Amino acid sequence: MDILKFKNFSWTYEGFNTPIIKKINLTIKKGEFVGMIGRVGAGRSSLCSSILGLIPHFYPGKFEGNIIVDGVDVETSSLSKLSTIVGLVFQSPTNQLSGAGTTVEEELAFGLENLGIQRHEIIKRVEEMVKLIGLEKFSSRNPFELSGGQQQKVAIASVLIMEPKILVMDEPTAQLDPLGTKLVFDLIKKLASKGITILLNTQNVDQLAEFADRIIIMDKGEIAADGDARSILTDITLLKKYGIEPSQLTTLSYKMKEKKLWNKPLCLTMKDAEEMVCEVMKR
């Protein structure tokens, strides 16, 4: 079942002559985990903003074509309606945290209160989320007194707690340490297994190699490539063409191939690399 559909979608920000997104046609199925990569300025963040309806309801500009989210037309719907379907995690927590609460727990409860969720359900979800994302030590602290990375964890938790049908993440772990990143991805993986549709915009190909089913490359406002994760992420020529750094493991196997130390498909995951190492060691 299709949960997200772009039909000839173009977007031009007010004050600009050329569109940042150009006639995109894209369909995402329910439960898919889609990774989106590309150069800075390719239009990826704008595409993320359009799914929640920030484009066109918050940013002024020219909207052409259609975006249908879980049967709802983005252009004619309201932000509040769309926010019950789509959760958007921004790159910077300062753009996400409401400031409505003076503690992490209150910040997490804020969105649920606005949706009119029962009090006992809010308390249950907040307690679970605090534990899941490793915020126990900070639950009574003001989010704005935490470090940048800790704030980002709160921001991510504030979206995940709403249990959206579609989770859109715009560079969500850019400020997180490796453990924080792992916690977030473990949680996202858990959500994906529950059937939540995920669109992850990132520069970190290593993360996508492990989690994504499908990869979209954006370039100059258009979709330059769209395919299964393994075939896209191990196509070094394609990645280089669109200014994307391949994963360390793919690069390693590619260079080993160049030096005639390896002659099989390129590695994507640590498991692939371990198999490569075992074979090389046997020689």
Added chain:
Amino acid sequence: MIEINNLTFTYPTGTNALKELNLKINDGEKIGIIGQNGAGKTTLIKNLNGLLKPTKGSVIVNGVDTRNVQIADMSKTVGFVFQNPADQIFNPTIKGEIEFGLVQQGFKKNEIKHRTDSVLKNIKLYEKRNVHPSNLNYSERKLLTIASVLAMDPKIIIFDEPITGQDYKGKIAVEKIIHSLKDKTVIIISHDMEFIARMVDRIIVMCDGRIIADDSKIKIFQNNKALCTAFVEPPEALKISKKLGLKPCLTIEECIEEAKKVFK
């Protein structure tokens, strides 16, 4: 040289972010600071340029106690590139952004022009010098913030997460600039261990407001106890080189060279 003596820093909210740190950084060193979010990394570097003043202890930069000088004076010696370019950029033109610091430091007009033109040519933004910075993409804005610090030619330059949000081209551009700072003391905070392995010689590991390890990069990346405590993973090249029975390598390039020697 930077000398940190029993540095303790407590925020007004009562958070004790740094606990009796002692550290010496020599001129020209390339240092990486790693550790979990909330370990105290950013608080430490803000104490180096006087943005924060020690609650207890002292920070001496090139013989000057940071408690006794204004931030503006410290900026002549210590340049600070913020993580988010939006926290640093405020001028209506690219050229103005570079000129601002130079004007504040009292440079003469012709020197300001010379330095501004030179750094803008270096980051390939000279042609756009009269454009508003908001018309630049994220990578270009990041380069602009770096250039505005480099124009002042400080002896010490601090980078807080310099490649966060950068694409491949942006990363390469930032790496090229940092590599060119041969005679400067460079301090980098990053969660990207591959990047740290390529850019620095010495690594300081922080955890819960304390320095738990301070050594050469190769020793730190093999110090499992410190890495586990700080929840840091070594570069993948190190894991692979160990599995292949090679000499420990920190980059893919080293790994390939070693593999070539062993598996001919």
